[in-house]
Amino acid sequence: MNIEMTLNGKLAKAEIEPGTLLLDLLRSLGCYSVKRGCETSNCGLCTVWMDGVPTLSCSVLAARADGHEITTLEGVREEAEAFGAFLAAEGADQCGFCSPGLIMNVLAMERELESPAMDEIREYLAGNLCRCTGYAGQMRAIEKYLNRKKEA
Amino acid sequence: MFRVKEYVKAGSLEEAYQLNQKKSNVLLGGMMWLKMGSNYKMTAIDLSGLGLDKIEETEEEFRIGCMCSLRQLEQHKGLNEYFGGVFKACTRHIVGTQFRNGATVGGSVFGRYGFSDILTCMMMLDTQVELYKGGIVSLEEFAKMPYNRDILVRVIIKKDGRKAAYVSQRPSKTDFPVIACGVAKKEDCWYVSIGARPGKAALVKLTAGESSLAEQAQAAAEQFAYGDNLRASGQYRKYLAGVYVRRLMEQLKGEEQK
Amino acid sequence: MEKKETFVGSSVSKKDYRALVTGKPVYTDDIAPRDCLVVKVLRCPHAHAWIEEIDTSKAAAYPGIEAVFTWEDCSQKRFTLAGQTYPEPSPYDRLVLDRRMRFVGDAAAIVAGATEEAVDRALKLIKIKYQVLEPVLDFRTAKDNPVLIHPEDSWQSLCTVGADNKRNLCAAGEEAHGDVDSILASCDHVIERTYHCKANQQAMMETFRTYAELDAYGRLVVTSSTQIPFHVRRIVANALDIPKSKVRVIKPRIGGGFGAKQTAVSEMYPAFVTWKTGKPSKMIFSRYESQIASSPRHEMEVTVRLGADKNGVFQAVDLYTLSNTGAFGEHGPTTVGLSGHKSIPLYSTIKAFRFHYDVVYTNTMSAGAYRGYGATQGIFALESAVNEMAMELHMDPVKLREMNMVHEGDVMPAYYGETANSCALDRCMKRAKEMIGWDEKWPCKDMGNGKVRAVGVAMAMQGSSISKVDVAGATLKLNDDGFYSLMIGASDMGTGCDTTLAQVAADCLGCDLDNIVTHGVDTDVSPYDSGSYASSTAYLTGMAVVKASQSMVEKIKEKGAEYLGLTADDVDFDGDRVYCVDGDAFISLKDIGNQVMCNNGKALEVTESHSSPVSPPPFMVGMAEIELDKETCAFELVDYVGVIDCGTPINPNLVRVQTEGGLGQGIGMAMFEDVTRSERGRVYENSFMQYKLPTRMDTGNIRVEIESSYEPTGPFGVKSVGEVVINTPSPAIAGAVAAATGVQIRELPVTPEKIFRELASSIK
Structure with a gap:
């Protein structure tokens, strides 16, 4: 079947199998x-935005896009x-x-969130697993990044 | 891996219903669980074009379309204000934001999963489901019905004045619950719902009596059956149920006295 | 040579970060040829079985299928998948495909086809008649069990490790120092306990994956997410029974390893397919496969007898480890050693010790290398026993440790007699105490709301490379305009060694970090290096880089002197130019770099290797603070403090993140990550839905500080950091739970239900 979507701001047409997952389509399109x-929808690695909403592309049929x-x-x-750059500055x-x-x-x-507290950030990002950092460095980077934007 | 031969974005509930009568076809929710099976299906039926992704609030009730995401439940002001934040409490620990953006209310409720926080939470309220053919049935009854090929169109929750509280215990913060407990109170009636026992949520109604809340909670917890799975034994679950039901009763009682 | 800017000790960002954070295609599956055959393995549903018949005709005929292979297509020479220096201590007990199936998930056939869908269909069309055999699933019953996992005569052990396939023994041994039994008999206090660690998964975010292709010379090029490219070259050659000269291995960016990729879990399948078909092929492990057929931690049961006098001075330790290597022996004989060698030496007051062990085969997934490598299991046991001893003595477990711990200058009889030349363990303890507020918090505080807060402590050590075995290599080349290429054989798996080793070189060469280009591993090009494991990279490859830099400086001086018409003795090099010591003449590095490309007979290229006679231990103290619900026994990790002595930190931020990451994994191991099996040997925790990694809501507040020491044998005083960091959470968290409740949990993970049950039975 054929679909049309706006991919990263540009119109993209693709011929897909009805069962193709969005994740696989996106990789085949060079993303x-x-x-x-x-x-099992647990890791968050495949997160993309669908109409601006963070979505697990492993759990969406490409047809739905x-x-x-x-x-x-x-x-x-x-x-x-x-x-x-903030992540890297922490080594995270x-x-x-x-x-x-x-x-x-x-x-x-x-x-989505205005000035989230650390606990809110943890909750919002709980579905993004990381095995390298124990999250601490990531959290420092996020905090500094959000603060910089505030100060700017 | 999930495979399907055809994909149909249904133009009407009738079309979806007709297609869904074939056992080899499948109705799509958020696809969180569906894609894990290694089944080959003929036609995937998508309800996402039918405008069923809204929560409507009226004087009497909340009407929640089957394609609403769990995240919508979590963030809906009206629902959470009316029921003391239980919809945030019962969703916030489900995997992660992206998962809850995808998982649907229809999928969660129709699946009647043992681990379901959603089912547990809605069970303690005056909740009905609207089935395309089967009409309106109470959630309590629906949970006991055998699986059929009807379509769950929306969930209706009555604003009947119940005060509610919810808690779950999980091995890690975003894991399945070891036990999920909901307690609601209206006048002198306790509505106690316990899920992840590991069986699916069921409801017990008690008239608030003279005995201590601990005794009443124990009496409620005793009425459910508990079992073992990877996450806990039935014995531990039963114990936890007693503790948490009591705490929720205490919480509601405390709020009442404020 | 004078130093200008120093990069060692500076937290520069990793050289590859831009590519990583902008999602550039740099990982194995991103760069695999688009026309790769998809390779998958048919996995056996039985824990122990014999393939009587196998019919692949329907599968082979399915449209899109290129080939189906069975045991009949494979070499019958056995080998090991362990990434270890030859001759490997791990037994040669593998075939690419075997007739005997030894665990649920063992490979029964290989299918290669044009699409994943075709391969999945074909897998279902293979018909196998199994003779189902009785399995050995409980590792406590494996030794001398009449059921043998490896009865075959072609099984082979290359090293003297006490292996005997006719007894299900992968290794066995005993060592002792002093008269343990009589000293223990005279002790005022003896703690004898058994502790159990599970077969935890490394669970790196990028699963095992490899692609293979033939190059213009007909050689097999294997691109793989691996920590051990040079060992993979040997392993693939062994598996295919082809000359090693026919194999080239390339390592792209890796999405994490943690030891999992110190075993060649995926490489042989596409290598085999490409060698047989001549076509490029790839194998991407699913998460499910990574959970059921990979290389997890060795499940170990460690029995400790710890004796102390009436004042709490330790006298003797007797430690017995039973280790489950599973169906195959990868890393079996070596991991077990660390359970004793890297726990007992934490205490220098001990007068005598005995360490004995058995490593057994069972019909469970083969174990492998996981960060900590046996030390983790031994330290959980010994550190928990020390906590239990403190409880018996009614003593603060910190004080008990302060009385007994190893100090700088102490000889460590249980650590090959090595001396602790750099050891800040005492300072780590002092700082950790301050950070967590130990004296105010120990043992616990009732919060008055049904909850109790409590603290627990543990110490840890590891090594830095495998002494007298590991070989590190570094090549430096001077190029036009005076920039350097640094070629290393160590694998950067996200840890940042491509950057940290360049930091070392930059300081030795007196140049800017950007003037050094690091080239990752390609066995055709890179200098030989055993690989990134055994906490070796910073310490060992770092020293190879120092040596190569020193040789390079000498060569630059010689060449510069030649161009100046002087001798090397007359000149010096300041990083930018070679100049005359007594005069004004000089030549810039840029000019040297350009001039040597014309009419030159001496290459400005050096390769140096390094091995170490010692393996200096990094040390660490970890302290956990938990809040426990007294009624439900549910608890949360509130705070975790880690203070590490890794010698000199080359890049403090990367050291810190390594430490936080290791603590995160250790916290998962302590609290959530379980491995259980059905009666028939099927692993239940076969996905991230069931095997629970900690999320950022679970890890609490991890706080890390560094207490530097100076290791005289390391580059710039460096010791390792990669592994030691996973060892403290299990005993510290179990210790905090014991402080809160009075019950010690001896089997991981420490779950609320286990606490509840122990409490219930202690009340009875």
Whole structure:
């Protein structure tokens, strides 16, 4: 079947199988930032935005993206790099495999919550697993990133 | 891996219902659980084009479309204000924000999963489900019904003045619950719902008596059956149920006296 | 040479961070050729079985299927998947495909096809007639069990490790110092307890994955997410029974390893398919496969007898470890050693010790290497026993440790007689106490709301490389305009060694960090390095980089002197230029770099190797504060304090994140991560839905500080940090629970229900 969606701001047409998952479609379209880390919707690595809402692309049929707006990390590279520099400054980028999903959710949180407290941040991002950092460095980076924006 | 031969975005509930009569077809919710099975299905039926993703509030009730996400329940002001925040309490520990953005109320309730926080929470309230063919039935009854090929269109929760409280214990913060407890109170009636026993939530009604809350909680907890699974033994669950039901009763009692 | 800017000790960002945070395609599956065959393995549903018949005709005929392979297609020479230096201590007990199935998930057949869907269909079309055999599932019954896991005569042990396949023994041994039994008999207090650690999963976010292709020369190029490229070259050659010269291994960016990828879990399958078909192929492990057929921690049961005099001075330790290596022996003979060698030496007052062990085969998934590598299990046992001893003595467990702990300069008889030349353990303890407020908080405080807060403590050590075994390598090249290439054989798996080793080189060469380009591992190009494991990279490869830099400086001086018409004795090098010591003549590094590319007979390229006769231990103290609900026994980790002595931190931020990350994994191990099996040997925790990694809501407040020491044998005083950091949470958290409740949980994870049951039975 054929679908049309807005992918990172541009119209994208694709021929897909009805059972194709959005994750696999996005990778086949060159959005390699989208990673698979589990098969049970637990890890958050595959997070993209669907109409601006952070979504697990492993759990959405590509067919459902028809007529919708999909954003991957490739579509917000500048912002990703700005926040990513904070991650790296803490050494918290580490293996980097969970970074795209985390960054997508952090940027979504920034749009959704106003001045979130640390506990709110933890709760918002609880679905983004990381095995390298124990989260502490990530949390420092997020806090500094949000504060910098506040001060600016 | 989940595979499907065809995908149909239903144009009407009738179309969806007709397609769903075939056992080899499947109705899509948020696809959180569905995609984990290694089943081959003929047609995936998508209800996402029918405008069923809204929570409507009227004088008498809340009407929650089956395609509403768990995140909508979590964030809905009216629902949470009316019922003391139980919808935030029962959703916030479910995996993560992205998961709750995807998982649907219809999928959660229709599935009648043992681990379901949603079912447990809604069970203590005056909740009904609207089935496309089966009409309106109470959630308590629906939970006991065998699985059929009807469509759960929406969930209706009455604003009947119940005060409610909810708690769960989980091995880790976003894991399935070891026990999930909801207690609601209206006048002198306690509505006690316990899920993840590990069986699916059920409801017990008690008339508030003269005995201590601990005794009443114990009496309520005794009326459920408990079992073992990976996360806990039935014995521990039963003990926890007694403790948490008492605490929720105390909480509601305390709020009443304020 | 004078130093200018110093990068060692500076928290620079990792060289590759931009690619990582902008989602560039740098990982194995991102760069695999698009036309790769998809490779999958048919996994056996039985814990122990013999393949009587296997019919692949329907699967092979399915559209899109390239090939189906069975045991009949494979070499019958056994090998090991363990990433270890040859001759490997791990027995040669594997085939690519075998007739005997040894655990639920063992490989029965390989299918390669054009699409994943075709391969999945074909897997279901393979018909196998199994003779189901009785399995050995309880590792306590494995030794001398009549059911043998490896009865075959082709089984082989290359090293003297006490292995005997006719007894289900992968290794066995005993060592002693002093008369343990008589000293224990004279002790005022003896604690004898058994502790149990499970087969935890490393659970790196990127599962095992590999692709293979043939190059223009007909050689097999294997690109893999691995910690051990050079060992993989040998392992693949062994598995396929082809010359090692035919194999090239490349490591791209890796999405985490933690030891999991110190075993060649995925490599042989696509390598085999590509070698047989000539076509590129890839295998991407699902999370499910990574949970059921991989290389988790060795399940161990450790029995400790710890004796102390009436004042609490330790006298003797007797430690017995029973280790479950599972169906195959990868890392079995070596992990067990650390359970004694890296726990007992924490205490220097001990006059005698005995350490004995058995490592047994069972019909469970093969174990492997996981951060801590046996030390974690031994330290959970010994540190818990010390906490129990403190309770028996009614003593503060910190004071008890302060009385008995190892200090700088102490000889460690249980650690190959090595001397602790750098040891800040005492300072780590002091600082940890201050950070958590131990004296105010120990043992516990009733919060008055049904909750109690309590604290627990543990110490830990590890090594820095495998002494007299590991080989590190570094190559430096001077290029045009005077920039350097640093080629290393150690695998950066996210840890940042491509950056930290460049920091070392930059300081030795007196140049800017950006003037050094680090090249990751390609076995055709990189200098030999055993790999990134055994806490070796910073300590050992770091020293190879120091040596290579020193040699490079000498070469630059020689060349510069030649161009200046002087001798090397007349000149010095300041990082930018070679200059005459008594005069004004000089030549810039840039000019040297450019000039050597014309009419030059001496390459400005050096390779140095390094091995170490010692393995200096890093030390650590961890303290946990928990809040426990007295009624339900549910508890939360409120605070975790870790203070680490890793010698000199090359990059303090990366040290800190390593430490926090290791603590995070240790917290998961202590509280949530369980491995249980059905009666028939199926692992229940086969997904992230069932195997619960800690989330950021579970890890509490992790706070880390560094107490530096100076290790004389390490580059710039460096010791390791990678592994020691996982060892304290289990005993510290169990200790905090004991302080809160009075009951000690001896089997991980420490769950509320276990506490509840222990409390209930202690009341009875």
